[in-house]
Amino acid sequence: MFRSLCIVSVGLAGLTLCVLTCRGEEEAKKPDCVFVGTPNDVVAKMIEMASITKDDKVCDPGCGDARMVVAAARAHGCQGIGYEIDPDRIAEAKALIKKRKVENLVRIESKDIFTVDYRENTVILMYLLPNMILKLVPQFEQLKPGSRIVAHNYPIGGVEPTKEIEFKSNEDNVSHTLYLYVTPLKKATN
Numbered sequence: 001m002f003r004s005l006c007i008v009s010v011g012l013a014g015l016t017l018c019v020l021t022c023r024g025e026e027e028a029k030k031p032d033c034v035f036v037g038t039p040n041d042v043v044a045k046m047i048e049m050a051s052i053t054k055d056d057k058v059c060d061p062g063c064g065d066a067r068m069v070v071a072a073a074r075a076h077g078c079q080g081i082g083y084e085i086d087p088d089r090i091a092e093a094k095a096l097i098k099k100r101k102v103e104n105l106v107r108i109e110s111k112d113i114f115t116v117d118y119r120e121n122t123v124i125l126m127y128l129l130p131n132m133i134l135k136l137v138p139q140f141e142q143l144k145p146g147s148r149i150v151a152h153n154y155p156i157g158g159v160e161p162t163k164e165i166e167f168k169s170n171e172d173n174v175s176h177t178l179y180l181y182v183t184p185l186k187k188a189t190n
């Protein structure tokens, strides 16, 4: 009897350890790129290109300190959601939301951007690396027709932009390329 109880206890302890280890691994997923903030005047230009209104649901996959969704909410009173997995950035994002008093409009979720369902969003504002953007294309293809995606510096590979502009930032004195896509996404011809 005592021996059986010991075997069951050891088994349960092992199972618990395994579950905790697996959860620990899940939570420890590292960001696929480092944080580099988009200058605020470039963010404002992206918001203008996306023709955002108060009825839009704006999303920034890999939101960093949430400057894009916060700026969109402040400018147009729209809802915003940012996805981020770096705990330090999430803390900064939450602080900015509070500082700019947009808690009623903007929220941050600690989620890997590759696991998100974006279908409820009508606008995507993003600054991600080309390989990350490519991986998100199947999710973006599910957006409602007429949704807008604005990408900073890196385009969506293999997709024809609706509009492409160069914008010189007064903050860093650098020219930034901005790409607008209106869904459904159109395959590039070359």
Ligand SMILES: C[S@@+](CC[C@H](N)C(=O)[O-])C[C@H]1O[C@@H](n2cnc3c(N)ncnc32)[C@H](O)[C@@H]1O
Residues within 6 Å of the ligand: 030, 031, 032, 033, 034, 035, 036, 037, 038, 060, 061, 062, 063, 064, 065, 066, 067, 068, 083, 084, 085, 086, 089, 111, 112, 113, 114, 126, 127, 128
């Ligand atoms: C280049 S920064 C852009 C930040 C912000 N969108 C901006 O333009 O100011 C990219 C952000 O994506 C986050 N990131 C990278 N991989 C991610 C992933 N798999 N899931 C969620 N966030 C991720 C990084 O932590 C970083 O803050």
